Amino acid sequence: MREARFEVLVRAVGAPLHRYLVRRAEPAAADDVLAETMLVLWRRLDDVPNLSDRAEVDPDQVLPWCYGVARGCLANARRADRRRLRLVDKLARTASPPGERTEHADLYDALRTLGEVDREVVMLWAWEGLAPQEIAEVTTLTANAVSIRLHRAKKKLAAELERKNGATAGQEQVKRGSEL
Known part of the structure; x- marks a missing residue:
């Protein structure tokens, strides 16, 4: 049995x-x-x-x-x-030979700027598709703490990606004057 x-x-x-x-x-x-x-x-x-x-x-x-x-x-x-x-x-690291960029290298670089717990919360949310209550069970944090950490980590990631790319994270830039 x-x-x-x-x-x-x-x-x-x-x-x-x-x-x-x-x-x-x-x-x-x-x-x-x-x-x-x-x-x-x-x-x-x-x-x-x-x-x-x-x-x-x-x-x-x-x-x-x-x-x-x-x-x-x-x-x-x-x-x-x-x-x-x-x-x-x-x-959350990807090893690559010097000079070679890996796919999503900017994202992995931005993830490394987060603390270990915040990085784990983001990865459980984004990659495993867990809700804050489920993440709380995995990490032994409260669901409220998970929600707060997730919100702050996403803001930090967006700011880091915007700083690296010079554009708003997740949005395409439209060139002015290129339309007919």
């Missing part, structure tokens, strides 16, 4: 958790952290909210809690890496 519940959970959250981790860690590390996350989910199967003995589970009901577990496992992996290798955390 326990194995069947776990299989239902893995089918519901496996792919979203993998995408979540790939965006935040090197691909090889993401697979290791996913394995550790699944081990924790197995151990804490009875703690997963809204997980029943039914054959199906609503991912929206269990994913925020599972994202929180994955986030904790990722933090543990990062602490271990710093102890062993003293590497700099590469969250």
